[in-house]
C-alpha cells in the first residue's frame with residue numbers, strides 16, 4: 339500500500355485544472371478555492387460501481403418501492419452506527435438535493451412574513467431562499483472569541499419574546515465558519531425551540547466531515563420532543579464529493595409536515611437518479627477507507643493553512659474549522675483598498691466572497707482547502723502576491 343493510495347496528496351494545479359466541473363472550469367485560469375467540491379479523485383469503490391452500472395443497464399431500477407430506492411434503509415443504519423440516531427424509515431423521503439428539502443420544509447412550515455432564525459454569516463442559498471420565499475430573516479450573529487466562533491443565545495431568547503419566529507434553520511455543522519454545535523449548545527437551542535414553539539430545519543450535509551476532535555449530534559437525536567419538531571435534510575454528496583449526481587434525503591419528524599407531504603401527488607418529487615443511488619450505496623458500503631484518508635488529508639490541510647497564512651499573510655484571522663474543508667478568513671487586517679473579491683481575483687485566485695454570506699461577511703472570504711497540499715500552497719502564495727490584473 340502506498341502512502342497515498344487514493345492520490346489525495348498527489349493533486350496538483352495541473353490535475354485540478356483538468357477537472358471539468360464548475361469549480362475549475364468557470365474561473366478563467368485563476369486558482370480555484372471557492373465552491374464546495376473537493377479536488378480529490380473519486381473513491382475507487384464509487385467509480386467501479388458506476389462503471390459497472392453504466393456498462394450494464396441504466397434503465398428503470400428494481401427497487402423496494404416505486405420512486406423509493408434501497409438507500410433509506412442504509413441511511414437509517416448508517417445514522418445509528420455513526421451518530422446513535424435512529425431515523426424512522428417511513429419518515430424518510432428521497433430528493434434530488436438538500437436545498438430542495440430546505441425549501442420544501444420552509445414552504446410547508448411557514449408563511450410569507452414569518453421569522454426564520456439563522457446563524458450568521460450563512461451558506462448563501464439559505465439567504466436567497468428566505469428572501470425569495472418572503473420569510474423574515476432573524477439573525478444570530480457569530481462572535482469571534484478566543485476559543486473560536488460563538489453565538490449569544492440569551493440575546494436570541496430575549497429577542498424572540500418581542501420579535502417571534504417560527505423556524506430555526508440550522509446549518510449543522512455550520513458553513514462558512516466550520517463551527518460544530520456541541521451537545522450543551524444544542525441543548526440550549528432546544529430549550530429556546532420549545533419555549534418559543536419553533537420547528538427546526540436542520541441541514542446536516544457536512545455531518546460526516548466533522549474532524550476527529552469534535553463529534554456530531556443530529557438535532558433530531560437530542561430528545562423525543564426535538565425529534566417531533568425537526569426536519570433533517572442531508573446527503574452523501576459532501577462527504578463523498580458527489581454533488582453533480584443529485585441525491586439527498588429528508589427525515590420528516592414533524593407530523594403536520596408529513597401530512598402535507600402525504601397529500602401531494604405520487605409523482606410530485608420524481609424518482610431518484612439511478613447513478614446517484616448506486617454511487618451512494620457504493621460509498622456507504624465500501625467507501626469508508628477513502629473517506630478516512632480524505633478526513634486525514636483535510637485535517638492536515640486545516641493545520642497547513644494556518645502555517646501558510648502565518649508565513650505569507652500574517653494578520654489574516656483564521657479559526658481552523660471543527661468540521662468541513664471550508665476556511666472562513668477575515669482579510670480586513672490586510673488593509674486592501676478595494677473590494678475583497680476583486681482584490682483576490684486580481685491576484686489570480688477565486689475564493690467565495692464573504693459578503694455573499696451576509697453583511698457580517700464583508701471583508702471576509704471562504705477558502706476551500708479540499709485539495710492537494712501543493713495546490714493549497716499555490717493559492718495562499720498567490721493571495722500574498724501583488725495584484726497583476728484588475
Ligand SMILES: Cc1ncc(COP(=O)(O)O)c(C=O)c1O
Pocket residue numbers: 374434435436437438461509513541543544573575581585586
Ligand atoms: C450547508 C449546505 N447545504 C446544502 C448544500 C448544497 O446541497 P445541494 O446541492 O444538495 O442542494 C451545501 C453545498 O455546499 C451546503 O454547504
